[in-house]
Amino acid sequence: MEKTKKEVPVEVDKTGKFIRQKNQFATPFGDQPGDLPVEAERYRLLWAAVCPWAHRSVIVRSVLGLEDVISLGTASPMRPNIDRVDWEFSLDENGIDPVLGIQYISEIYKKTDPEYAGRPTVPVIIDVKEQKVVNNDYFRLTNHLETAWGPFHKENAPDLYPEQLREEIDALNDVIFHDVNNGVYKCGFARSQEAYEESYDVLFDRLDELEQRLSTQRFLFGDYITDSDVRLYATLARFDVAYYSAFKANRNRIVDFPNLWGYLRDLFQTPGFGDTTNFEAIKIHYHLSNHISSDDQKSQNILPKGPDVSNFYSPHNRESLSGKEEKFLIYK
Known part of the structure; x- marks a missing residue:
């Protein structure tokens, strides 16, 4: 299939500087009112091995022993042959994420917020129970895993955030x-x-x-x-x-x-x-x-x-x- 020119949200200011888009889903994990509940096997972390923001969350997930607590969905390193910037689950059987049943990450963003207009980014945490995006705050996500998810850390897990x-x-x-x-x-x-x-x-x-x-x-x-x-x-x-x-x-x-x-x-x-x-x-x-x-x-x-x-x-x-x-x- 021939690639078409992708529609990329504008993230460049008038001087030509790159200005990264802000995260829309930044509710923290915790036990305070309004926080996301910390529950084993409730969430799925979507990532692509190419992405540094996503990779650091996967590193912390591994180091702390959270692999059996938060599942992992992996998108392809290649952008799909469509007219927008997206991530695709072409590495999975039939090109569909086996847990969420989606072909593109944008699908779960749009399901969560039909008006979502930004790039569908990774890492992103999906509430599998609710079938919606709950956190794509790549800047704080490792800190949430290091603190709020402490009850599920493996025995003698390291303290990455003393x-x-x-x-x-x-x-x-x-x-x-x-x-x-x-x-x-x-x-x-x-x-x-x-x-x-x-x-x-x-x-x-x-x-x-x-x-x-x-x-x-x-x-x-x-x-x-x-x-x-x-x-x-x-x-x-x-x-x-x-x-x-x-x-x-x-x-x-x-x-x-x-x-x-x-x-x-x-x-x-x-x-x-x-x-x-x-x-x-x-x-x-x-x-x-x-x-x-x-x-x-x-x-x-x-x-x-x-x-x-x-x-x-x-x-x-x-x-x-x-x-x-x-x-x-x-x-x-």
Whole structure:
């Protein structure tokens, strides 16, 4: 089927800067009036392995042992051959999500709100009982899983969001989001040279700062992995295979930063991180299905052969910075 030009909601301001759409479904999980109830087997997390926002929720779900509590639906890395931006369940039998019975993620958004006009985004939590979207707040979702979902964490689950560090974690997460997580998209989706170069400089200035920060400590807050590391990992893992070329974020690759590269390998080799990272899907999406690519590039249908990702398994020696083999602060 021939692809048609997709209708993309406008997320670029008059100067050419990319402005990401806001989340419409942000009700938190908890036990306060109006909160979403925390119940095992009631919800389904929809994601695509290509998406960094969704990936970090899947990492936390795995690390905390919530796989049997919140089910997972996986969309294809390829955009469907339709005239809008959407996610499709073409990986499933008959191209239908087996729990929700939908072909496209937009279907559940429209079922929840017939007037919904934004992009149907992942991650998104679906209340299977009510058959509706209840939360697509990618910025806070990992925090909900780390706190409100505590009663369902596996035995000795790590504390990724320790209470005494939450204010500092939140502050760093905000910086990482604007300058790195969303920073690569600001480069790739910029519609003016000025907007692109401004975003490019902010991105690499921040990566330089993080490189220095990680020169004396194993993780962003010292000896143990926190929520901030999950968020940074999701972008770093995609950087060399996608953002460097597809988004023109090409001053340096992550392998060119000694500390960031060792840090990335350390996390990749941690259960929940590397085993949920699908480099092939990431390359397919950003190089073959990316709507900012030219029509000529799409028609060539050529998937880059590199880079070589086998080196993600090479020794990192980061444990020498902490003097510890373990990477998580375990609940007492």
